[in-house]
Amino acid sequence: MLTILDKYILKRYLSTFTVMILLFIPIGITIDVSEKVNKMIENHVPFAAIAEYYLDFTIYFANLLFPIFLFLSIIWFTSKLANNTEIIAILSSGISFTRFLRPYIIGATIVSIFALLMGFFLVPKASEGFNNFRYTYLIGNGQNQIRDNSDVYRQINKEEYIYVSNYNSDSKMAFNFSMERFEKDKLKYKVTAERITWNPKKRNYSLFNYTKRKVGPLGDYIETGSVKDTVFKFDLEDLTPVVYIAETLNYTKLTHFIDKERQRGSSNINVYLVVFYKKFSIPISAFILTIIAVAVSAMKRRGGMGMNLAIGILLAFAFVFLDKVFGVLAEKSSAPPIIAVWIPNLVFGTLAIFLLRNAKR
Template sequence: MLVLFVPIGIMIDISENVDKMIEQQAPMSAILWYYFHFTLHYANLLFPFFLFLSIIWFTSKLANNTEIIAILSSGVSFMRFLRPYLIGATLVAIVVFFMGMFIVPQASKGYNEFRQVYIHKNRNNNKNNRALFNQINDNEIIYVRSFNKSNATGYDFTLEHFDGNRMVYKIAAQSIKIKDSVYTLNNYVKRTIGEREDIIETKRKKDTLFEFKAEDLVPVSYVADTKNLLELNTFIEREKLKGSANISMYQFNLYKRWSAPLTAFILTLIAVAVSSMKRRGGMGINLLFGVAVAFIFIFFDKVFGVLAEQSGFPPMLAVAIPIVFFGLLAVVLVRNARR
């Protein structure tokens, strides 16, 4: 299934983006690496759908050739018949787990960075991020009203430094520009809080260094997708301390990776249960039912994903509800198939 569908996806992507690659003069080596990462990224993304269809196709062939009837009539129980499928699902789940936790994040990084640089460059150049508050460590909070990616410039910048609950100083600037790890502040004002009076320092332009990084001012939306398991756990803890508004999105990404092996088992059971019976319509009816169930699963996954990211819905619950619902469906279908 992967060999059949991924090349089709590559050809569609080439037809849509080849003009942008030529316009941005993307080197051939970068394009080849992009499509290698593209393959890993989408193979991991669509693996539940491909797994489901491949099992239905294979089992339907057995059923149409009356092989399943012969196996069960010889005294083999339905659960014994399921054993090779469960072994296969275990192997798939192990591969998917390690791919999703350690390999696919690196592929997602290459995939997204290429698209940012060569495909969405013109669109991103004119896109200003919304206002951002960020606690970068235990003592400092930064703020920018907006950030322009094309010139790496933030507007209405503020940095507040605290000692406990007491503000020590506050830096404000009309704009902050980042180049080679050097921060240029325009219309710079620093107010140091004194016991009796404040000390105010002003400069029209000031070059300085800060402890925070550029991504603290303009975090990319796909940042969680590019981190492996260990990095993602550390990243989530750091974002919690910062009070990040995207913490639900990052947690949903983490829980989704842990649920992928369970998804392999659930879809395997459903696919075997619905395709192990010989039907008058043949394989077409089983594939039609399989496609319908797969799209319902994807719909549930996307709906609860959006709820977790946008509405404050608990991320763990957003991942668990589709798993529990389709797990119960798998149990019901297997019990019915045994009869």
């Protein structure tokens, strides 16, 4: 049962967080427009596409920066409570600091559930629109950069592997093609070609300057030729997904996509796992940042609200910095993604416990 105190703090918690987002999003849009307006005019971008882009932009960046918005909003209104001696009055009435935290934890629960649902369903759609617009209109040669087309190596099923050195999505052509089939770790079949092209009318592939080798018990059978039409059970375009594909998939599709890419031996599997684990780590950070913000700002300081905000901004950007650093580390190294993604929460969770114990004193 919520008391008058719980309702009062919870209302301030949610309203200040909402106002903080509504204040900063227009600023972000203004800065983005000033940076990209020339590019949009050069490419004759339709107004409807621009309007849709900034709707996606709002959702995308609100989700990306919500820990900072939440942290600063809590410090702001809790510092006002402290400066007005409201917190002293509350604690002097016999309410413990832990009990005082209850409406904050309820607010963090509401925000984290909302962030979790957004990350599962709404943000992927916004991310797709946001990135499609960037690669279509804003990035030079964007359509050729949209896919990871170099040194593509995939396991397409339990027994077959393919490799291409480069894939051109416009011409549906790949170069230095190789396909191998293994049975019980022994090579049974291999096809190589200088290039392979998809024929949409015939629904098959053409191999150019190819070599086909079958490994037999008494000797190998080798076939060579300049051109050969054949059928394969894979789609080259599926094997070269767009670079931001994981961000555009909802929870169910993302789990299936990761399973499929793991079976194919995708070199980008860590990138996809980082996106997956962040869907859970970011909402949990709402609890950690809430506790830190209350512990930092509940005390009345000589510098007033300005000192609390300065400490808050420093800690907020330290959190974002750690999150980015360990995210890149997980994507580019052999570090386990789940550990790298959760390290910022573990570091700041430890800090939250330390600050909370001091605040209680």
